[in-house]
Amino acid sequence: MATHNVQPVLINGAWRESASVSTFEPVNPLTKEPTSEIYPVSSIKDIETAIEHAAEASEDLLNVEPNTIADFLECYADRIEARRSEFVDMAHIETAYPKETRLDGIELPRTTNQLRQAANATRNRSWTYPTIDTQANVRSMYAALEGGVVVFGPNNFPFAFGSISGGDFAAAIAAGNPVIAKANSSHPGTTRLFAEEALEAAQGLDLPTSMVQLIYRTPHDIGERLVSHPLVGATGYTGSRSAGLVLKNAADQAGKPIYLELSSINPVVILPGALQERGPEIAEEFVSSCLLGTGQFCTNPGLVILQKDADTDLFIQSVSQQFGDAPVGTLLGESVEKGIVAGVRALQDAGAELLVGGESGGGTGFCHQNTLFQVTGAQFLAQAETLQEEAFGNESLLILVDDLDQTQQILRSLEGNLTGTIYSANNGADDATYNQVAHILRRKVGRLINDKMPTGVAVSPAMNHGGPFPATGHPGFTAVGIPAAITRFSQLQCFDNVSPNRLPAELQDENPLGIWRCVDEKWTN
């Protein structure tokens, strides 16, 4: 590939030269050198062309059997696996994530598993929640939106949350929508490889040519045009709060659904009994969770609440020691390094006591020392807004509280988060206080966890990877977990007095698909 050629965009089933306003070069986070690929920043022309073709594809997809869409998802998963070493190599260059222990060993299987689960839900129609009232002859189900779905992927999961490979992509496609993927600028090459395979898979099944389209970057105002365009159905966005809120505002004003995953500090409450019972074990779990992937997880434990006592002193000592000893991982890029530097400075300015780390560097490429702060409960309450701002990366803040009452006050002062964790003693010593913590915490978070760190997010039908604002834009939706994640990218359609032969198969009396449905308030298949 010629070094100075600008990469084409994928629009209307073909790789074509972008109507670009400028270009950018991704940077290898380990070497801080450009990767030698040049990508276009799309103008409004690319965007409008892609949107119009997606809208056509959205109508064409009405005539495509769900099973063919399922075939696409499965065929795409197979193709990803067939080319896995190339994906892993490219993502390693663009993200610095370890090949075996992260990209190939964990994230790629998660991604193809997710695509296959979505295919399964497309076949069994679980995400459509068919509801039938035989007496009134009123029937409803969820069905694809009108217009394409725009997906903005985050920097931290080049595969599993990638704009053309991850959960939002799989969900939007499974519901029968075309996707316009907006690559994350930190790993455009990885995204390009996915798009190549997605296109081949779609073409192989004679699917609408614009079912999968890809652009790499847009100026900010054009991003806002994209999510608010009359022909767009909805948007899925995972990324920074600041950029996400700008897009949310544009989409909201146009009345376009936008699903956001923005930021989260994932409070962990370690009750005194648990600390007494197994402090060293919890310390290890915490360090491992907090530094995993250089702390670049949406569910990274960024806030730990501990009651002051002798066990707590030991815990802090141990954790500080481990933070100092652990190797410093590479961050995803310069902006992430700058972000953690700014976050650390903000905590210091607010009077947080630095226990370990605190400076840039200490590892290879873009990096920052493993950093741990502490504050008292009173300090936190005095500046709760500042002290709960996310510093994305290998950093965490410990809060030393006086008593249960102060813990409750702190929990009440928290914004919405993805997760909240409570560690309690196995011997029952914390049972009396557990509920007093849990009943506040569980409404602040999408997922309440017991006795393990929050960084694992199982792809389970019962998962909620969501939470109250500003963790996401709406407390009723999840970005992980099938079928619920799929149903986000749909509209509720009701059929009132419609003749049997005109009903979608999902809603016909005889249940020709043999799927789960709620008929006269009973679930049957």
Place this chain on the structure above:
Amino acid sequence: MATHNVQPVLINGAWRESASVSTFEPVNPLTKEPTSEIYPVSSIKDIETAIEHAAEASEDLLNVEPNTIADFLECYADRIEARRSEFVDMAHIETAYPKETRLDGIELPRTTNQLRQAANATRNRSWTYPTIDTQANVRSMYAALEGGVVVFGPNNFPFAFGSISGGDFAAAIAAGNPVIAKANSSHPGTTRLFAEEALEAAQGLDLPTSMVQLIYRTPHDIGERLVSHPLVGATGYTGSRSAGLVLKNAADQAGKPIYLELSSINPVVILPGALQERGPEIAEEFVSSCLLGTGQFCTNPGLVILQKDADTDLFIQSVSQQFGDAPVGTLLGESVEKGIVAGVRALQDAGAELLVGGESGGGTGFCHQNTLFQVTGAQFLAQAETLQEEAFGNESLLILVDDLDQTQQILRSLEGNLTGTIYSANNGADDATYNQVAHILRRKVGRLINDKMPTGVAVSPAMNHGGPFPATGHPGFTAVGIPAAITRFSQLQCFDNVSPNRLPAELQDENPLGIWRCVDEKWTN
């Protein structure tokens, strides 16, 4: 009751003097005279006090058994029925709706039925959609929000969509939320009577004192503060598009869910075969639906698409005759009369041909002649935006199209609507064209109807009283239909690795409540 006393507001379980900025007097639409009751316009002080108490009640309700909330809804329904003649008399004075054929005969039973259906869903927990993954030990369900729910009721259903008696109220309460009701200014007295009974019902069951609160009106900026307040959980709003979009903007910016039902012209497509087969019958159905309640229904058929031919001429003749002959109903108030006058003028300015009516007056009190317009398909397409603006009341616009292609173009030019209706021949004459119309129409609307007018909205689990923007704010939610309407006022809560004895009863392995749940992808009870 003293004529010049300002009515108190209901805050924190007591009727208290409002911290008001001004007052207003509702007007009897039949006599155009004030009803002799004076109501306060609340200041920010009332609002903040109510919000704080609602937030406390929201936490207190965590300790209340769902069955007690169901008892409340049922007891409240009983109390409404026990005092029905007073409700009917007051609503008649404030809305001019007929007592027997509307208020007592239809709307009151619908209202109490809805409250009882909500009670039933509270008992059987259907709205919580429990989902269990036994292998991963991850479990999720929908649960009440944090903070009170604000409900703004519309002018056109003083009972069934009333802020403290209607569908949004029932849904918010059923999910375990306290409600702050904002009365519609056109029927504050009716709302007050409901609040009296709701309070008594709550007190009789020792429920949190601030579970139901009532204010009557606020200045606009304070309405925006209300829906965006950090301690508010969500808002339900039914009313005008202009006011609704201002509230939506405020709520969106604060990340607060807001469910809106804004406006809808409910397109009706009458295919040629149907018109040939039973034109006179359809004409009668249309006139009756369009003039029902003086056309003041969200699902009023405001746009009818007909293909030009001899049957169409007869249809138009018949409909025009009936519109002219039918008695002119009273409108809900001066603002509704002004609204239809403005809407009619806008249609005339856009070149629509007036077939009948067109002027204020013709009946008793606030009123406007039954009004019918026609345009050609080409005219409509040239000014689609103006010609699809809702003129709320006893008015409709007929579009005469050249062919199926033009019908499709018109349907594509429509905004989101609550309903879309297709009349087709029973003898199969329209079968070839039906799908070509339906596949476009069904994505533009929440409910696709065959062969009947849209004004009936069954309270059915399968109902969708919703639709794409700007009919509502989100295409996935319905305001009518239990359990889905309830689930709107909730958050998704996930329990990951939580000990069995700490799980909500809905999620415990042994299913102690015997409720429908999705366990390992199978629905069982």
